[in-house]
Amino acid sequence: MAGLGWMRGTSGNLSVTLGRDPLRLAVTASGLDKGELSASDVVVVDEAGAAVPDQPNPDQRPSAEAGLHARIAAVAGAGAVVHVHMLSAVVAGQRWPEGVVLRDLEMLKGLGRRDDDVMTVPVVPNSQDMRVLGDAFEASFDAATPAVIVARHGLYVWGRDLVQARHRTECLDWLFRFTLAANGFQEVVA
Numbered sequence: 001m002a003g004l005g006w007m008r009g010t011s012g013n014l015s016v017t018l019g020r021d022p023l024r025l026a027v028t029a030s031g032l033d034k035g036e037l038s039a040s041d042v043v044v045v046d047e048a049g050a051a052v053p054d055q056p057n058p059d060q061r062p063s064a065e066a067g068l069h070a071r072i073a074a075v076a077g078a079g080a081v082v083h084v085h086m087l088s089a090v091v092a093g094q095r096w097p098e099g100v101v102l103r104d105l106e107m108l109k110g111l112g113r114r115d116d117d118v119m120t121v122p123v124v125p126n127s128q129d130m131r132v133l134g135d136a137f138e139a140s141f142d143a144a145t146p147a148v149i150v151a152r153h154g155l156y157v158w159g160r161d162l163v164q165a166r167h168r169t170e171c172l173d174w175l176f177r178f179t180l181a182a183n184g185f186q187e188v189v190a
C-alpha cells in the first residue's frame with residue numbers, strides 16, 4: 001500500500017484485532033514510515049486506543065488514530081483495519097460529501113456486493129478527537145459497507161484480516177477512480 005502511494009510521508013496506519021474480551025488491537029506505532037515497518041513497530045492498545053501496560057517496546061506511542069481503529073473493530077467486528085491517505089478517496093469525498101455512490105460495477109464483488117448493487121461509502125468530517133470521529137463513524141455505519149471516508153484526510157477500510165482489508169482497499173481505489181473519471185475528473189486518475 002505504501003508502494004501505491006497511499007501512505008506518503010508517515011501517513012496511514014494499520015491494526016489487527018488480537019482479542020475481544022477485553023478488546024485488544026495491535027496497531028502501528030505513530031510517526032513511522034509505513035513502508036518500512038518491522039515486527040517491533042506495533043503497540044498493543046485497548047478499546048480506547050490507549051497503550052496497555054507491559055509493551056515489548058515501551059518507547060513507541062500508538063498511532064494517533066488508534067482510537068478509531070478500536071471503535072471500528074468494536075462496532076464492525078473487524079479483524080483488521082487499514083487507514084490510507086488515498087487521493088482518489090479524498091477527492092471523491094470532497095466531490096460527494098453526502099456519500100460516494102458506487103454502482104453497477106463488477107469490482108463491487110471485491111467488497112462482498114453484487115455487480116448490480118449500489119454501495120454508498122459514507123463521508124464523515126475530520127476531527128483530531130478520536131471519540132468525535134468514532135461517533136461520526138458509528139452514526140454512518142452500515143454493516144454491508146466496510147469503509148468510511150474521512151473528509152480531507154483519508155480512507156478507513158476493514159475486513160476479517162489484513163489481506164481482505166487490503167484487497168478491499170485496492171478495489172475501492174479502482175471504484176473511486178472509475179467513478180471520478182466517469183464524472184469528468186479524469187485528471188485525478190491520470
Ligand SMILES: CSCCC(=O)C(=O)COP(=O)(O)O
Binds near residue numbers: 029
Ligand atoms: C502526515 S500523516 C498525519 C497523521 C495521519 O493522518 C496518519 O495517518 C498517520 O498517523 P500515525 O500517528 O498513525 O503515524
Ligand SMILES: [Zn+2]
Binds near residue numbers: 012083084085153154
Ligand atoms: Zn491519517
